[in-house]
Amino acid sequence: MAFIEVKDVFKEYAQDAVIKTEALKEINLTVAKKDFICIAGPSGSGKTTLLQLVGALDKPTSGKIFYGGEDITVLSSGRLADFRLRKIGFVFQAYNLINTLTALENTEYVMLLQGVNNKERREKAEGILKKVGLGDFLHRRVNRLSGGQQQRVAVCRAIAAEAEVILADEPTANLDSQTAAGLIELMRQLNQEKGTTFIFSTHDKLVMDKADKVFQLKDGRIV
Ligand SMILES: Nc1ncnc2c1ncn2[C@@H]1O[C@H](COP(=O)(O)OP(=O)(O)OP(=O)(O)O)[C@@H](O)[C@H]1O
Ligand SMILES: [Mg+2]
Numbered sequence: 001m002a003f004i005e006v007k008d009v010f011k012e013y014a015q016d017a018v019i020k021t022e023a024l025k026e027i028n029l030t031v032a033k034k035d036f037i038c039i040a041g042p043s044g045s046g047k048t049t050l051l052q053l054v055g056a057l058d059k060p061t062s063g064k065i066f067y068g069g070e071d072i073t074v075l076s077s078g079r080l081a082d083f084r085l086r087k088i089g090f091v092f093q094a095y096n097l098i099n100t101l102t103a104l105e106n107t108e109y110v111m112l113l114q115g116v117n118n119k120e121r122r123e124k125a126e127g128i129l130k131k132v133g134l135g136d137f138l139h140r141r142v143n144r145l146s147g148g149q150q151q152r153v154a155v156c157r158a159i160a161a162e163a164e165v166i167l168a169d170e171p172t173a174n175l176d177s178q179t180a181a182g183l184i185e186l187m188r189q190l191n192q193e194k195g196t197t198f199i200f201s202t203h204d205k206l207v208m209d210k211a212d213k214v215f216q217l218k219d220g221r222i223v
Contacts, residue, residue, distance in 0.1 A: 001069050003197065004031040004054065004165070009063030011049050011220075023049040025220045027063070031199065033164075036191050038208050039201040041217030047201035048169050050217070054199060055088050055167045056080045085113060089158020091168035091200075096154060099143040103134055103153045106142055110161035121160075128156045132186055148179035152186065159190055166190075168200035172207050184210045 011024040024046045031037060039047045052058045053065060056072050064071050072083060089110075097106045107125035116124075129138055132152050142150055151171055158166045168187070172180035184207055190196050200211075208214050216223050 002030040002066070003033040003035075003068060005064075005066040006030070006050075006054065007064045007066065009050075009053060009060045009065065011046075011053060011058075012061045023220050024053070024060070027220075027222060029215055029222065031197060033197055034191065034195045035197050035199075036188060036210075036212045037197075037199045038211035038214045039199065039217060040203070040208050040214050041201075042203070045217040046220045047217060051092070051167050051169050051199065051201060055090060056084055085110070085161075087164050089155075089161060089163030089166040091151065091154040091158060091166060091171045093169060093173075097142045097150055097157075100141065102139050102141055103129060103145065103149075103156075104138040106153055107156045107160050110157055114161060124160050125156070128160050129153070132156060146179075148175045148183065151175065151183055155183070155186060155190070159194070159196070163196065165197045165199065168198065170201050170203070172202060172204060177206065180204070180207060 006027050006029045009024055009027040010022070013021045013023055015021065027050065039050055041047055053060050059073050064073050066072070067087070072080065075083060098109065101109065104125050107129055108121045111121045111124065126138060129135060134149060134152060137145060137149060142153055145153065155166070172183055175183065187198050187200070188210065191198050202208055
């Protein structure tokens with residue numbers, strides 16, 4: 001049984017009663033545990049939409065999305081929130097860090113929601129942040145960190161929460177090529193050490209080349 005299976009998924013956004021955008025058409029793909037997968041494609045091709053559906057942040061217009069054989073498109077919003085909290089880490093621009101909290105507090109945040117106790121939370125978050133070279137920035141508010149440092153904190157938060165799957169929407173956008181390479185390397189390291197499944201989108205050819213498998217989107221279809 002596939003770890004994640006996207007089956008015959010269509011997504012239509014209604015602008016109003018007349019104008020509709022077909023953002024995704026007939027998407028079929030499967031993802032195995034520990035995959036390191038890239039969703040590539042030009043602007044407007046449907047990358048963010050697909051990641052939002054796989055992350056259960058939105059529902060397809062038709063089609064199904066299975067995790068270990070369970071169809072998540074039929075879950076209630078309460079069950080979905082719980083599912084996201086237990087399973088999925090997001091490195092999304094729109095679901096990013098909390099600016100008024102420090103790097104450490106942001107990294108602890110999902111664990112707090114999960115009910116992990118204070119001591120364990122603190123130790124785990126500190127350990128992970130130090131490991132990715134953010135040991136000197138634990139107590140700095142994230143709006144005073146660079147873009148690359150913030151992306152690293154977002155990856156740390158997902159890792160600390162023991163997400164099985166990390167969805168990252170253009171995680172290297174706005175980073176210089178060296179910082180981008182470092183972030184992908186960090187993701188790969190966690191993929192190999194912890195078996196975390198990664199699905200990330202990008203425009204960047206250099207980033208695509210680091211993936212085990214690339215799904216290329218064009219006008220809402222996989223080509
Ligand atoms: N909330 C929305 N309402 C209406 N249309 C939307 C909405 N979100 C996305 N779209 C449309 O759906 C299509 C796919 O958008 P999407 O954001 O998934 O593309 P993308 O590949 O992530 O693009 P980019 O590389 O620019 O981030 C586009 O035509 C976009 O205009
Ligand atoms: Mg996008």
